[in-house]
Amino acid sequence: MNQEKLIVYSSFIQNLLVDQGMQEGWAIFLNVIINCIIVAIGLLIIGGLFRQLVVALFSAFSGKTKTSFDDYLVQSNFPRFIARLLPLSILWFLIPILFAESTFVAELVFALLKVYLVILWILIFRSILRSIHRYLEGKERFGDKPMESYVQVLMIFAWGIGIFWIIQLLTGYSIKSLATLGAASAVILLIFKDTILGFVASIQVSVNDLVRIGDWITFEKFGADGDVVEINLATVRVQNWDKTYTTIPTYSLISDSFKNWRGMSESGGRRIKRSIYIKQSTIKFLSPEDLERFKKIELVKPYIEHRQRDIEKYNAAKNVNKEIQINGRNQTNLGVFRHYMDTYINANSAIHKDLSLMVRHLAPTDKGIPLEIYCFSRDQRWVNYEHIQADIFEHLLAALPYFDLEVFESPTGTDFQKLN
Template sequence: MDNEIIKYYSCWLQELFIDNGMNTGFAIALGTFLNVIIVAIVVTLLDIIARKIIVQTFKAFSVKTVTKFDDFLVLSNFPRYVAHFVPLSIVWLLTPTLFAEYPWLSEFMLMALNIYLIILCSLVLRSILRTSRNYLKGKERFKDKPLDSYIQILMIFVWGLCLFLIINQLTGYSVASLTTLGAASAVLLLIFKDTILGFVASIQVSVNDIVRIGDWITFSKFGADGYVTEINLATVRVQNFDNTYTTIPTYSLIADSFQNWRGMQESKGRRIKRAIFIKQSSIKFLSPEAIEEMKKIQLIKPYIEHREREVTKYNNNTEADKSLLVNGRNQTNLGVFRKYADAFLHENPAINKDMFLMVRHLAPTDKGIPVEIFCYSYDKTWENYEHIQADIFDHLLAAIPYFGLEIFELPTGNDFKSKNLTENLS
């Protein structure tokens, strides 16, 4: 019925121009042109009205609902895209009648409308995908998941399908044609090489759980040392501890080596592994007088007494000549200090005794003998961890002179000045 009214209106308009002395062909062309202008005005008004009604309806509905999904739909312009379907449908219905005198123009308009419909559907799908991403990011179980990568992968498929459908509208070739797909694949591989690599890397990162949002990673190649704040198809964004940001290609997480501290964060402790360098010339056997003096150190008094009984028993059985300390078995100041450090760590409430704990000395170097502390702190927070580590070594460094040991340290300018002054005085 509506088409009949429009057809009658078009004929009436053309006859009006002809009655006023116009050429028939010119009258038809002028009538068609006026129809286009009138339809454009009507469609624009309808688009504005429909958009306001639908958008306001969505907003009012989203305010009353408990879920936030519809709120994100409004923010992603979903109602605006939906509103465009109203004028599009009207133009689609009117086009065959308005351009009945020009079939080629009618076909062109329908093709343009089809392309616009394809693009509009893609925008609606993009809006839904963005809404889903923003909604899921608010869920606790999805906060550390690379949702941006998943959404971008889906968007690539959506825009790829959109591109194929548009090519089909313009050329008439079927998107299922092997020749068309082969040529399109070659072009896509050439243009989107980095995107495809990122796509593959995103899948591997997600499936193998290599990196999550919130993980602390160290990637020396790119100067990254901080927390992962975003993972998408092409890049991984890291906020460094100096509050700068580093962008890392997603593919690099598969191709290169980096350090992920998640294992430490999820474990029961954070490792402390540091050495104190002891001057080799300060290491010596302990005399009976020195042993009696060290028994005043309460933390290792039981150990020294137990060890003294063992040494004395062995020396008596072997009839060792103790006029020289080197004969038989003896305690050394370095050994007693090592036991003291071990006892001190076991008494420290900040150290997790259920995890590996050891005090050892490594092979001698040109800088002395390294006495290494290896243990785990309960607190894994960086600031607290550093405080715990500092307290341990502050105490041990201050305790070293009580064992007759010296810390190795390279000479400074003041040392050379003191030496020269002593030589001059002598």
């Protein structure tokens, strides 16, 4: 069916209204409105059905192939963007029919449709780039390559070309003639440098998801330590824990280093990393009497018994002379206490068991041997987190004397008085 016949059919309502005595101008206007509504409903139905068909075909095809690239195409909405081309093609064909009485309106709608097509092709290009990025990320060869940077550069070029192309479609100026604006652009860049930097930074912050409203960030350069409450073109506003506000230039978020605690919030835990400094002179091998005394401590009794059986078996096999305690293998009070700390932390319901959890030695210092606890509390709220941490260390400090250990402390005036 050619366009001439469709134009005749599209004028049915117009002719009917004219026959009923309506003025021709109003009849044409109502005819266009009704036809546009009918076409819009039809295109929505056709577009929805075609989109479901294309997505289903892509999903079925990707499920049968060995490569994961087509899976990433589906995840990046590539089929949905492609499916939009059919209703747009139909609309392109129908525009001269819908607006046969007004060439100006038809040209205006054509121009808007061309702009939308340019944007649609950019979105299709972006979905392909994202799919390639995700696909190459899974390859060992490209695992250490900055693929995200390459994608961003290509997208900047794509949007730049698309904007120039849209300007050409709307104004009629060729892309080559736009190059004459270089001198004026240089002046604009000089005058609005800060605004442009803030605009670019705000886009990068948003695209790279560096900061969101509600994130806890620490920015030592500006004295900021608190929640982000506002992000705009020029500044980021942070409410510190003392309820003061700090304003940070948006560009600083991409030019300087800062700490975002969002990862901690999403992990489900808050890190506890603190050491107890053990006085080195209190560390010793355990005698049989010490072992019997320590067995009364329930958390370490199974460990001591199991460990002692292994040690005795080893020493007997090696015929070790135990007249001197250093010979062979032995247990120490520090080792038993370290196991006590580990067992106590594991038994604490406030500690997250799915995240890293350990008790470790650090290198000896002039302040003693650091015995560090590294774990994560389940409760991330600051006050509760501090209470959990305090409860743990209060208990462990009180438990030290039961293992014949002492915490290192620098001598005070009272200590020197006792010596005198």
